Amino acid sequence: MKNVGKVIHLFISQKGHKKRIKKFSFSLDKKGIIEDKFYDKDIQRSVLITSIDSYILTQKHNISIPQGALGENLLINYNPYQLSPGVKLHIGEDVILEISQYCTICDHLSIIDKKVPTLLKNDRGIFAKVLKEGVIAEGDNIYVSKN
Numbered sequence: 001m002k003n004v005g006k007v008i009h010l011f012i013s014q015k016g017h018k019k020r021i022k023k024f025s026f027s028l029d030k031k032g033i034i035e036d037k038f039y040d041k042d043i044q045r046s047v048l049i050t051s052i053d054s055y056i057l058t059q060k061h062n063i064s065i066p067q068g069a070l071g072e073n074l075l076i077n078y079n080p081y082q083l084s085p086g087v088k089l090h091i092g093e094d095v096i097l098e099i100s101q102y103c104t105i106c107d108h109l110s111i112i113d114k115k116v117p118t119l120l121k122n123d124r125g126i127f128a129k130v131l132k133e134g135v136i137a138e139g140d141n142i143y144v145s146k147n
Contacts, residue, residue, distance in 0.1 A: 001090060001143040005078030008052060010138060011068040012036040020068035025137035028095060028130045033073055043129050044100040048072045049089075050125040051079040057123055072125055078142055080126055090143040094134025101127045 011020040015037050023035075032039045032046035050072035058065055067075055080089070080099070089097045103125040 001145045003141055004144050005076050005142045007074055007091065007136060007138055007140045007142065008077055009067055009075040010136060011073055011075070013038065013071075020071070022068060025135055026073075027133070027135050029133040030130050032130060036073065045127040046130050047074060047097055047128045048103060048125050049074045049076060049080055049097075049128060051075075051081065051123075052077050053079045054123050054125070070124055074136065076142060081123055083126065083144070086146075088131065088145045089128065090145065091136050092134065092140035094132060095130070095136050096132035097128035098131050099126055100129045103127055 010023045010026055012023055012026060012033055012035050014021055014035065026036075027034045028047070031043060032041070038045070048071055050070050052075060054070060055065065055067060074091075081102075083099050085099050085101060087099045089099070091097065102122075
């Protein structure tokens with residue numbers, strides 16, 4: 001396995017909160033992120049992973065958006081957008097995620113700026129499902145394996 005990066009920030013959505021909630025760690029099981037409002041909704045879309053590169057891209061186009069605004073659960077310092085479904089990410093001590101699908105751009109991102117959906121069409125994030133449960137924390141190492 002190859003160490004490719006680190007977890008920068010973690011976010012969850014909770015019922016009754018309009019803004020994303022930043023966490024220093026969270027627990028996952030096969031149904032997703034335990035505290036997240038999308039827990040046990042669609043295991044193929046349990047975790048949204050976004051690269052810091054997406055935020056850098058918006059900044060290069062003079063669009064400033066706060067981290068977490070793209071809806072991600074994991075903000076990482078590695079660009080995973082070239083990874084294919086089926087590739088596994090080992091994060092921290094225990095967690096194994098499997099890339100399940102590419103994230104399609106949501107029109108609601110045009111609220112931030114009308115250019116964002118087009119700009120991030122292929123660079124918003126990827127979805128993963130949980131293969132092995134555990135805890136992910138800020139600063140955890142990320143490893144990629146194909147099997």
